[in-house]
Amino acid sequence: MNRIVVGAHYGLKDWLVQRVTAVVMALYTLLMIVAVPTAAGGYDGWRALMSHGLIRFASFVFIVCLCYHAWVGVRDIWMDYVKPTAVRLILHALTLLALVGYAGWATQIIWRL
Amino acid sequence: MTRNIQFKIYRYDPDKDAKPYMQDISVEIDATDRKLLDVMVKLKAKDDSIAFRRSCREGVCGSDALNINGKNGLACLTAIDDLPTDKPIVLRPLPGLPVIRDLIVDMTQFFKQYHSIKPYLINNDPPPERERLQSPEDREELNGLYECILCACCSTSCPSFWWNPDKFVGPAGLLAAYRFIADTRDQATSERLDDLDDPYRLFRCHTIMNCVDVCPKGLNPTKAIGKIKDMMVKRAI
Ligand code: SF4
Numbered sequence: 001m002n003r004i005v006v007g008a009h010y011g012l013k014d015w016l017v018q019r020v021t022a023v024v025m026a027l028y029t030l031l032m033i034v035a036v037p038t039a040a041g042g043y044d045g046w047r048a049l050m051s052h053g054l055i056r057f058a059s060f061v062f063i064v065c066l067c068y069h070a071w072v073g074v075r076d077i078w079m080d081y082v083k084p085t086a087v088r089l090i091l092h093a094l095t096l097l098a099l100v101g102y103a104g105w106a107t108q109i110i111w112r113l
Numbered sequence: 114m115t116r117n118i119q120f121k122i123y124r125y126d127p128d129k130d131a132k133p134y135m136q137d138i139s140v141e142i143d144a145t146d147r148k149l150l151d152v153m154v155k156l157k158a159k160d161d162s163i164a165f166r167r168s169c170r171e172g173v174c175g176s177d178a179l180n181i182n183g184k185n186g187l188a189c190l191t192a193i194d195d196l197p198t199d200k201p202i203v204l205r206p207l208p209g210l211p212v213i214r215d216l217i218v219d220m221t222q223f224f225k226q227y228h229s230i231k232p233y234l235i236n237n238d239p240p241p242e243r244e245r246l247q248s249p250e251d252r253e254e255l256n257g258l259y260e261c262i263l264c265a266c267c268s269t270s271c272p273s274f275w276w277n278p279d280k281f282v283g284p285a286g287l288l289a290a291y292r293f294i295a296d297t298r299d300q301a302t303s304e305r306l307d308d309l310d311d312p313y314r315l316f317r318c319h320t321i322m323n324c325v326d327v328c329p330k331g332l333n334p335t336k337a338i339g340k341i342k343d344m345m346v347k348r349a350i
């Protein structure tokens with residue numbers, strides 16, 4: 001089949017990743033709704049829960065998903081409303097840097113528990 | 114039985130007016146004046162400086178799309194009895210497109226987007242003697258797609274089209290794109306999907322569904338857009 005190269009070729013990927021990350025976040029939320037009340041009460045109980053290997057893994061995946069999801073969403077807002085290329089480039093870069101920073105910071109907090 | 118109908122009409126003649134204004138005008142109508150367009154024709158007889166487009170007066174040509182009391186629709190398909198009479202009927206041009214005069218807008222951008230999806234059958238096989246046949250099931254797929262009259266009610270009520278009319282194809286164009294993607298006689302499906310795999314051309318649609326809400330032909334561009342995305346996903350995975 002001939003391919004005519006048109007389109008930016010990243011629309012689908014971002015859209016799909018946004019759906020998938022939304023599902024992951026929903027599942028993590030459900031997991032937390034179930035796990036937090038069943039964990040032994042108080043700080044020690046929560047601490048034990050959050051430091052469990054599986055929960056650490058899930059929390060990290062959740063944070064990454066949240067940031068990627070937010071990246072697509074916030075970038076879409078800039079694309080909709082900010083027309084000057086230079087301003088938009090700066091906003092894109094700042095958004096990306098902020099999200100990467102948040103992801104690292106949040107992971108560090110959760111894993112320290 | 115005659116009755117009096119009040120209107121507030123958007124008026125703007127770039128040759129004369131410094132800026133647009135709303136004109137208050139009323140007109141006597143008879144029981145035989147059923148649709149908004151009938152009444153507008155009477156308005157035009159009363160004040161012939163009011164400019165609007167119309168042609169078929171039966172929902173086929175798509176030329177009399179307007180913003181009626183804040184919602185896009187065709188004047189010829191809007192029953193005057195369905196509009197509240199306790200306050201004036203507010204008529205404005207379709208939102209988001211440049212106004213040429215009064216209720217007439219410049220549709221260039223809208224049609225540019227429509228043309229960009231190549232709204233014609235692409236099939237490089239030599240045409241058969243009579244016609245390219247489809248099975249009744251395959252033909253069924255085109256229902257709800259081919260009926261679009263390109264009135265632009267949908268695209269001009271779509272916020273994504275307002276912000277990016279030069280880059281986002283818009284609901285009418287995407288409905289037409291899917292009409293050819295879904296056509297079994299068309300051989301350019303893959304190229305058509307390639308062309309739409311773009312954060313602007315297709316993925317500016319955030320499923321707000323204003324388009325479905327206003328289509329005077331009862332079509333569902335959002336559903337067509339969803340099907341295009343489905344096909345892209347299937348193709349990619
Ligand atoms: S889809 Fe409906 S509203 Fe949109 S242009 Fe076609 S007929 Fe008009």
Ligand code: SF4
Nearest residue numbers: 271318319321322324
């Ligand atoms: S569903 Fe998509 S095309 Fe329709 S009005 Fe919303 S953003 Fe526009």
Ligand code: FES
Nearest residue numbers: 169170172175189
């Ligand atoms: S006049 Fe043709 S669609 Fe209304």
